[in-house]
Amino acid sequence: MTITLVNPAGLPEVDLYRQVSVATGSRLVFIAGQVARDADGGKVGEGDFAAQVEQCYLNLGTALAEVGATFADVAKLTVYLVDWTPDKMPLFVEGVSRAAAKLGVTPAAPLTGIGVAALAEPDLMVEVEATAVLD
Numbered sequence: 001m002t003i004t005l006v007n008p009a010g011l012p013e014v015d016l017y018r019q020v021s022v023a024t025g026s027r028l029v030f031i032a033g034q035v036a037r038d039a040d041g042g043k044v045g046e047g048d049f050a051a052q053v054e055q056c057y058l059n060l061g062t063a064l065a066e067v068g069a070t071f072a073d074v075a076k077l078t079v080y081l082v083d084w085t086p087d088k089m090p091l092f093v094e095g096v097s098r099a100a101a102k103l104g105v106t107p108a109a110p111l112t113g114i115g116v117a118a119l120a121e122p123d124l125m126v127e128v129e130a131t132a133v134l135d
Contacts, residue, residue, distance in 0.1 A: 075131050
């Protein structure tokens, strides 16, 4: 396997992701931030945080598949969250869980969540980008 995910002793174990990924592949894949838009560019989940998270992850799944990758090949995720507060965490988990169920995967790559004031368009609440490694 190209990516090995690790939770080192001495670091907290997080349900949503692992703390470290070790990549041994030779091809890097950088996926632009995915937002809550469908294939035609239509808005998905306007005002619905969990629905927007779900669509971002579904879009990542589509992008990964296009290059012959899966979530198992993802070495790192970065999530940008508009007006982030900890009370939104259950909605984030719900959105990831719904996407994971639809995709039949368990996204567990290291994840950095960054609270931001705004994204490119005012109705966007979440953006997720990924780095994957392939042989």
